[in-house]
Amino acid sequence: MSGGSELGAKVTRAFAVARNEGPRALAQRFARHAYERLDAASLVEPLLDDDIADSTRVDLPVPAERPSRSQPLRIGWLMVPPAAGSGGHTTLFRMIEAAEQAGHTCELYLYDRYGGDVKAHERIIRTWWPQIRAGVHDAAAGIPGLDACIASSWDTAHVLARRGTSPMQRLYFIQDFEPFFYPRGSMYELAEDSYRFGFRCIALGDMVAELLRSEVGITPDVTEFGCDTSVYRPLPGRERTGVVLYARPSVPRRGFWLARLALQRFHELHPDIEIHLYGSEVKDLRFPATQHGRLAPAELNELYNRSIAGLAMSFTNISLVAEEMLAAGTIPIVNDSLHSRADLVNEHVGWATPTPNGIAEALSAAVTRADRASAALAASRSVRQFGWAKAQADVVRVIEHEVYGS
Template sequence: MSNAFEQPRVEVTRRYRQARRLFAEHGRQGVGNWLRRALASRLAPFVEPLDVRPADVLAVDTRVPRCWSSLPLSGKGQMVINWIIVPPSAGSGGHTTMFRLIEHLERSGHICRVYLYDVYGGDADYYGARTRKLFPGFAGEINDAIRGMADAHAVVATAWPTAYPAYRDPCVGKRFYLVQDFEPWFHPLSARSELAEQTYRMGFHAITAGRFLAAKLSAEYGMTADAFDFGCDRAYHLLKGEGKRDGIVFYARPEAPRRAFELGVMALQLFAERHPHITIHLYGKRIGRLPFAFVDHGLLRPNELNRIYNHCLAGLSLSMTNVSLVPHEMLSAGCIPVVNDAEHNRIVLDNRFVSYARPTPHALADALGAIVATPDLAGLAASASDSVSSVSWEEAGRTVERSIRHSLQQSASSAPRGHKETVQI
């Protein structure tokens, strides 16, 4: 009988010692995270569901070239554009950029329809109402992509899972691809990374956020591509010059590996040890306990965020893939961004007031420290803000509008008279 109880006793003792070590190093939050991971590993499905319906993947054979006809377009006439999107969440930078472009097109007299693509069986009416709440400036229709799309001049995929229904749907409309990041990098080498990469071989015309992605897709996948530059919403992000700058701010997104949260935390730990008088602000998501003192803001509205930027000397914004909107917003408010040094960041930002550092804790902490030690911080903040004062989302919208129209006109002029696509899906 004693042998029967020996193994459970050993296991309980081992787990107790493990919990004590975790508590000593990470506190109650560390123990809680460990317990949640252990429970999740038992309850989670054996195979995570894909972000795309298998039926949509099976309907796409990228080895077979395909082209799409479009509704007739005359001169500078009105365009009808279908946008396929995954349901948005609060704080999503990708959706924010997308709807800024869509709203510009609507203001310019074009018809935009949104089609929601959700593989988890979400209710389209619910997510449609949520989309309108998050983006009240959008006036067009919101429908369910799985039920099919109406004919249009253009059909725009906006994330790799949405490229599959864009390819498969029988509706009329030239296919475009709004590419805001290189999404195969979001995943380890896997079915997901391969399925994401295959979307660049579907024959769509790419419209990319920044020149880095346009060059990469053209060189490596032969895609036709146009790029728009990031804008800056000066209605929210601007230099106010109110009060003393006495902090630094970190865009913290632990659920997005490409934002290198853990690396940022280690850099801030070093910085805090060297500059204990500087307040550290975190926003993006509630974080909890860390090995240094900080103000935990969680998700913020743009005006709340701008207030923090205007009280900070520098900001830490890390991106292992295409750069986020954050460095432009920081610059606009006179907060100097520290960014990991990478080709994709330098090409897209192209701003002399950005501080680049190797992606190591010590190099990033040194870069933050160098900004804090700058003698004329007020002058630096004003110059940084001026450097992006002419950058607007209206110009980005005009670029996208010109790109879609020009591509449609090119397709119309090159199509044989009387041509009509007959590919069966």
């Protein structure tokens, strides 16, 4: 085909896309083409090449002597910069808060592979987690003068192995089995290798702990999930009339595609029930929905108290959303799997076959039951009332044991 004919064919296809699918679809095609031509896929690699460690070569120094237990510790926490309201960071900051309350000095080290403004990241931390007193630093400037440093994700474990080279104890707070975030390939293997660096690993929940044993062959310390029942609770005088979804289209493990198809089917079955979305704004839905965007915890509890049921999708470790819904009296519909059930043992959960119709049917069953009011109350009462205190105590205990010794 000649150059002119090929160009003409491309223009014809472009007009066809614009006519049949709209200008947004055409813009998406152009963006995808540019993404492929410019090798933009490399931007999703969360580490610079020089920050990738290798478990076969990791040999890091530890202090020659242990400090006295009368001496407060200086503890570093290595993390990627948090987005406002990030659930994983919220859990991590609960552990940091507990270490500070135990009398230790904490320092945050942010690893931004793209060289972002640390001061801008700090403003987000101070706004969304104002209880944290720790200083905020750029991990690229070094990680010096600590008794211990805790990695909080697979990429920060690599950074700790590469940049945390002064004598210290090193730990790893693991909230999910992160190789599952990727197809089998480079990032899967690099994520899995992070568990072999010799750091003391603290697993959040039985699912993560069992996979670390079976897939990697290490034995972690284990703590359990909590739920902030001071925030997530039934509110008087609220009428439950809708259903709710935490929407994260850009995070595959949150199952948005399945959830969207399920809600489309649900709307066909129950056109009178309002559908609420929070989290990311979603365009081009084929059903009416009220979109709330990012919500603070108290605002989210208000939304839950107006919802009969909600979708709490997660295809790796269980989402915190499920137990927070329960605490607020909202029946969570969760994709059924052994991994999901490992840390969510509760008779009030609606377990769904992870297909569009399976999820829609489970949600339909929740909104059509005759005992909705008593079910909401029973669900709320089923949630443990000690919050995150046990996990916080466990994490502080493990850090202190690793640094002070027995």
